[in-house]
Amino acid sequence: MYVVEVIITNKGHVRDPEGETIYRDLIIKRGYTNVAGIRSGKYLKFHVQSDSCKAAVEYVKELCYKLRIYNPIVHDVEVRASGQSSCD
Amino acid sequence: MPLSIDEISAIREILGREPTKVEAYMFEAQWSEHCSYKSSKHYLRLLPTKGKDVIIGPGRDAPAVKVFNNYAVVFKIESHNHPSAVDPYNGASTGVGGIVRDILTLGAKPIALLDLLFLGEPNDSYANWLIRGVVKGISDYGNRIGVPVVAGMTWFDKSYNTYPLVNVACVGVVELSKLLNNTPKAGDLIVIVGNSTGRDGVLGSSFASKPLEDDSNNIAAVQVGNPLIEKLLIDALNDAVSKGCVKYIKDLGGGGLTTAVSEITAEYELGAVVELNSLHVREDDMRPEEIIVSESQERMLIVTSKEQLQGLISVLEMYDLQYSVIGYLDSSKVIRIYYRGELVAEVPSSELARPQIKLWDVEVPEEHSSLSKELSVPKVTNFKDALLKLISSPNVASKEWVYSQYDYEVGVRTVVKPGYGDAAVLRLIEVDTYSGIAVKGDGNPRYTSIDPFRGAANAVGECFRNLVSVGSTPIAIVDELNAGNPEKPEKYWYFTQMVKGVSWMAQELNIPVVGGKVSFYNEDLSNATEVKPVTTIVGVGVINDIRKSQTLNLKHVGNYVLVVGVTYPELGGGELLYRYFSIEAGEVPLPRPSTELLNGSYVRRLIDFGYAASVHDVSLGGIAVALTEMCIKGRKGVYVDLKNVPERGCELQDLLFSETQGRYVVEVRREVLNKALEVAHDLGVHVGVLGVVSSGDILFRYSNVDVLEADVDELHEAYENALSKSIEG
Numbered sequence: 089m090y091v092v093e094v095i096i097t098n099k100g101h102v103r104d105p106e107g108e109t110i111y112r113d114l115i116i117k118r119g120y121t122n123v124a125g126i127r128s129g130k131y132l133k134f135h136v137q138s139d140s141c142k143a144a145v146e147y148v149k150e151l152c153y154k155l156r157i158y159n160p161i162v163h164d165v166e167v168r169a170s171g172q173s174s175c176d
Numbered sequence: 177m178p179l180s181i182d183e184i185s186a187i188r189e190i191l192g193r194e195p196t197k198v199e200a201y202m203f204e205a206q207w208s209e210h211c212s213y214k215s216s217k218h219y220l221r222l223l224p225t226k227g228k229d230v231i232i233g234p235g236r237d238a239p240a241v242k243v244f245n246n247y248a249v250v251f252k253i254e255s256h257n258h259p260s261a262v263d264p265y266n267g268a269s270t271g272v273g274g275i276v277r278d279i280l281t282l283g284a285k286p287i288a289l290l291d292l293l294f295l296g297e298p299n300d301s302y303a304n305w306l307i308r309g310v311v312k313g314i315s316d317y318g319n320r321i322g323v324p325v326v327a328g329m330t331w332f333d334k335s336y337n338t339y340p341l342v343n344v345a346c347v348g349v350v351e352l353s354k355l356l357n358n359t360p361k362a363g364d365l366i367v368i369v370g371n372s373t374g375r376d377g378v379l380g381s382s383f384a385s386k387p388l389e390d391d392s393n394n395i396a397a398v399q400v401g402n403p404l405i406e407k408l409l410i411d412a413l414n415d416a417v418s419k420g421c422v423k424y425i426k427d428l429g430g431g432g433l434t435t436a437v438s439e440i441t442a443e444y445e446l447g448a449v450v451e452l453n454s455l456h457v458r459e460d461d462m463r464p465e466e467i468i469v470s471e472s473q474e475r476m477l478i479v480t481s482k483e484q485l486q487g488l489i490s491v492l493e494m495y496d497l498q499y500s501v502i503g504y505l506d507s508s509k510v511i512r513i514y515y516r517g518e519l520v521a522e523v524p525s526s527e528l529a530r531p532q533i534k535l536w537d538v539e540v541p542e543e544h545s546s547l548s549k550e551l552s553v554p555k556v557t558n559f560k561d562a563l564l565k566l567i568s569s570p571n572v573a574s575k576e577w578v579y580s581q582y583d584y585e586v587g588v589r590t591v592v593k594p595g596y597g598d599a600a601v602l603r604l605i606e607v608d609t610y611s612g613i614a615v616k617g618d619g620n621p622r623y624t625s626i627d628p629f630r631g632a633a634n635a636v637g638e639c640f641r642n643l644v645s646v647g648s649t650p651i652a653i654v655d656e657l658n659a660g661n662p663e664k665p666e667k668y669w670y671f672t673q674m675v676k677g678v679s680w681m682a683q684e685l686n687i688p689v690v691g692g693k694v695s696f697y698n699e700d701l702s703n704a705t706e707v708k709p710v711t712t713i714v715g716v717g718v719i720n721d722i723r724k725s726q727t728l729n730l731k732h733v734g735n736y737v738l739v740v741g742v743t744y745p746e747l748g749g750g751e752l753l754y755r756y757f758s759i760e761a762g763e764v765p766l767p768r769p770s771t772e773l774l775n776g777s778y779v780r781r782l783i784d785f786g787y788a789a790s791v792h793d794v795s796l797g798g799i800a801v802a803l804t805e806m807c808i809k810g811r812k813g814v815y816v817d818l819k820n821v822p823e824r825g826c827e828l829q830d831l832l833f834s835e836t837q838g839r840y841v842v843e844v845r846r847e848v849l850n851k852a853l854e855v856a857h858d859l860g861v862h863v864g865v866l867g868v869v870s871s872g873d874i875l876f877r878y879s880n881v882d883v884l885e886a887d888v889d890e891l892h893e894a895y896e897n898a899l900s901k902s903i904e905g
Contacts, residue, residue: 098400103376103458103472105402156305162263162398 090136090144091170096158097129104128132157133170141175179204183532190527198513198521201465202434207531209696211431215534215662216694219672222679227688229651232357235443237281237427238348239690241652243718244607246352250284251615253292253345253656253714255695260342262398264309268342269317269401270473275346276323277427277476280410283356283417284348287589288602289318291328291344292617292656292712293578296337298570298902303337307903310342315581320403321410325582326590326600328617332570335621335708339700343656345714347615349606354417360424360444360479362507366437367485368428369412369492369499370475371405374458377432377471405474405497412495413476421487424479432470434528436477437511442529447508452515454502464515479505538672539665548627551762553747556829559800559876559884565755566797566833567804567891568898572751577900591722596809598645598793599717601725612722614648619712620796623764626749628670632657632677632711633767637837639715640685641793644776645840647725647783648717653682655692656712662696670709671696677767678711684769687715726783728792730810730869735789736849737806737814737866739799740856741775741839743823745830751796752833771838778861779840785855787848794839800832800876800884802841803866807874808892816867818878828883832876843869 098104107128115123138144149167152158158165169175179187179200187195187203195203209215225233229242238252256271272289279286291314296303318325323346350356377399416422426436433450441448452467462470480488485501492499511528513521556562566572579594591612592601599616603609618638623631636653643650655678660667671694682689698707719725730737747753748762782788790810794802799821807814818831826834844852849865856863874891876884 099398101375102398103374103400103402105400105404108402109404156302159263159265159309162266 090138090141092134092136092144092148093168093170094132094134094148094152095129095166096163097127098162099164102162141169145169145175179207183207186532190524196521198465198468199523201469202521202523202528205431205434205469206438206528208431211435212531213694214531215536215696216671218533218535219675222675223689224679224683225688225690227652230688230690231355232282234691237278239654240282240355241690241716242352243613243651244604244611247604247607248350248352248355249347249613249716250279250282250350251345251347251654251714251716252278252691253343253654253712254278254693255656255658256342256344257340257658257695257698259399260310261339261700264306264340265313266398266400268310268313270399271342271344272314272317273401273403273406273473274427274429275344276321276406277409277429279346279348280413280476281356281425281427282350283354284350285414286323286346286348286410287587288347288600288615289323289325289344290615290617290714291325292619293328293330294336294341294621294710295330295332296340297332297334300337304903306340310340311578311581314344317401317403319583321407322586324584324586324590325579326584326602327594327615329619330575330578331621333621333708335706339698339707341658341698341710343658343712345617345654347716349604351606356417356422356425358423360440360446360505362446362505364423364479364481364505365485365501366448366450366503366505367478367480367488367499367501368455368475369478369497370409371402371472372456372458372498373467373470373475374472375462375466375470378466378469399471399473402474408495408497409474409476412491412497416488416491419487419491421484421491422478422480423484426477428475428477430471432468434468438525438528440479441505441511441525445509447506447510447525448503449506449512450503450514452513455500456498464513464520468513534662536662536668537665538669540669541666547761548763551748551759553753554757556756559832560886562752562756562833563800563804563884563886564894566751566801568894569751569755570899570902572796572801573898574896575899576896577903592646592725592727596727596729598642598728599648601646601719601722603722610721610723612719612725614643614646614717614719615714616642617712617714618642619710621708621710622754622760623749624674624710625708626761627764628673628709629677630764630767632674633681634765634837635711635713636678636681636685637767637769637772638793638795639713640687640772640776641840643715643717644779645726645791645793647780648719649780650687650715650717652688652690653713653715655689657692657694658698659696659709660699660707674709674711681767681769685772724783726788726791728790728806728809730806730812730814730843731789733812733869733871734846735869736844736846737803737816737869738842738844738852739821739839739864739866740779740842740861741771741836742862743799743821743826743831743834743839744836745826746834746836747830750833750835765835765837768838774859774861775838775840778856778859779842781855782842782844782852787844787852788842789845790843792841794841795835798833798835799841804874804891806841806843807888808895811888813870813872813874813888814867815870816876818876818883820864820866822862822864828878841866
């Protein structure tokens with residue numbers, strides 16, 4: 089069993105009202121001025137049966153695309169094995 | 177779409193020199209189809225826009241129509257087709273945001289939203305994703321700003337599988353004395369309030385003025401709505417208008433700052449001086465040409481006098497809204513834009529707001545004559561099967577899957593709720609306890625794709641009937657014309673025919689078309705699919721006493737059921753042909769304005785006199801479907817003799833399923849049947865006593881012969897679950 093994480097955020101130039109609101113109305117107003125910006129997003133954790141870590145990541149990548157769990161025009165998506173940045 | 181060579185030389189002539197970069201961007205935005213109506217203006221002049229109650233007609237961000245002496249209803253429709261095709265969730269929600277802000281510009285309080293959605297087949301996985309995104313987008317935005325989505329229509333067709341049409345409308349109300357109808361003057365200040373200006377949506381209108389291509393460069397036009405700021409705008413502007421510290425408001429929609437400033441200055445023969453540095457922007461490194469055409473959402477332009485400014489600022493600060501005083505109006509008739517002290521654009525305001533009118537060639541498409549000719553209609557072999565197919569058609573079946581996602585009651589005004597009446601009925605608590613309005617939206621893409629003139633005229637007719645059915649008197653409509661690429665003669669033809677259809681029917685019904693919108697380039701090049709053109713109509717009616725408003729569910733066993741209007745063999749383009757025979761052709765039912773007027777006044781009388789117990793207009797699927805819906809909603813049966821249907825030249829299947837316009841089914845209280853028939857006789861209205869409400873099955877007979885018998889529970893199950901089953905799988 090492999091754990092695969094999916095992180096979906098709006099692309100750089102697409103606005104993020106949630107992140108902007110947290111940043112402006114919470115962080116900055118409460119004086120945490122070292123924070124330069126916030127982006128919000130969606131996090132999904134998949135428990136996948138697979139022969140290899142790589143295959144598990146690929147499997148999740150494909151299903152996220154095909155099922156339109158994110159919109160490739162609007163979102164950046166990062167799919168990675170849990171706890172490490174790659175399977176190696 | 178970039179400017180044409182002709183347009184560029186016209187700009188050179190206007191300026192007497194090469195345009196600066198900022199000027200080029202301004203012209204491209206303002207002269208885009210979306211902002212300038214250059215391909216539609218000529219034809220839109222055909223529409224009847226005046227009426228005794230019309231206070232503000234087309235031209236401003238929204239029109240206003242007088243109701244109940246001291247109030248105005250402000251309502252408008254808009255499409256967000258391109259953005260919804262690219263990003264259904266954000267595209268649809270920003271459509272809602274935009275139309276709400278249009279209503280705010282006249283100082284009105286938004287009280288209701290309508291959505292008119294043309295979506296793909298639910299069993300197509302891509303279309304399914306679009307459907308969910310669009311509905312969720314409208315739902316989330318509407319719920320968060322606290323404006324109920326009360327009515328609309330939803331249509332499913334394969335031509336919308338990759339490219340949906342999303343039309344949204346908003347209705348607002350304002351006391352006449354507070355209606356914002358002032359004239360801005362030289363010396364007044366320009367204030368931008370709301371969201372910061374970002375790179376998002378740079379030249380979005382230009383993007384919406386060409387066919388959609390399959391590439392990720394559409395990114396610039398992806399906009400994310402921020403309903404929290406929108407809600408603050410609604411409350412703050414309401415407050416500022418009541419305190420009298422606002423002179424004039426304009427939405428920053430398509431074309432952004434450029435369009436807002438150019439339209440105000442052109443309309444009132446003024447000039448403007450704008451310093452872009454004063455504007456609150458999202459990114460510090462934004463270039464002036466980006467700032468001037470950015471279409472960032474939730475921004476509005478306020479014109480105020482120097483004396484009023486302090487009052488305005490204190491309101492905006494109270495609501496914690498960002499604002500910038502960016503310049504002022506003057507009498508120069510020239511727009512001067514400065515950036516960091518440097519003059520970056522200097523454009524005559526009237527010229528910027530006046531693009532070259534485009535009159536494209538018109539050609540009747542080849543398929544038109546074959547599609548719209550009279551058909552020899554095949555025979556239905558099993559009427560019950562046909563009825564089941566019709567009521568489980570996603571176009572007919574209950575739209576609960578859609579409207580259950582909406583908050584349709586917030587504001588406690590909604591008297592007749594979705595699913596229970598032909599139109600939504602809203603209490604106008606501002607006026608008094610029992611005054612109200614009815615609102616409804618309609619369109620039939622099958623009709624308009626076969627015969628755009630009749631289809632558009634029938635949309636006006638159906639909207640009229642829906643408003644009458646609930647007991648209101650229709651007072652005004654707005655229209656949205658969704659068409660293809662105007663540069664293609666056979667596509668432009670659909671647009672011209674649709675305008676003519678709306679214009680003719682509205683004139684005949686004596687209902688002004690007080691505003692509207694045109695959306696061209698609704699084509700999906702990547703999939704080479706045809707997107708069916710459609711005209712949507714949103715109408716408003718007034719109800720003096722909402723206690724008399726009517727729903728469509730049958731009420732009492734033993735009551736009589738009347739059919740109002742003559743039925744003709746008009747199955748062409750109808751739901752029966754499509755669902756039962758897979759035919760999308762034939763002669764579209766004839767629009768019948770004089771019949772609409774006569775039958776409408778009869779139905780209104782039945783309601784006024786208290787004779788009616790329920791009312792439903794006859795549309796998709798004919799009398800059989802109308803009556804079945806009344807049975808399903810009332811959990812009653814009905815016993816019908818089709819021999820009593822007033823008709824000419826009809827066979828059995830026509831009596832059941834013909835979509836002849838101008839007809840109603842009315843449940844009449846048992847004891848007043850004769851009185852109801854007398855009124856019909858006096859008015860010269862054709863009425864038939866169709867049958868009696870029962871506690872049993874739905875039974876259609878012709879004389880002594882059974883035609884169709886069905887169990888209401890079985891039909892109920894099919895009607896209520898068909899759509900959610902097909903979407904949820």
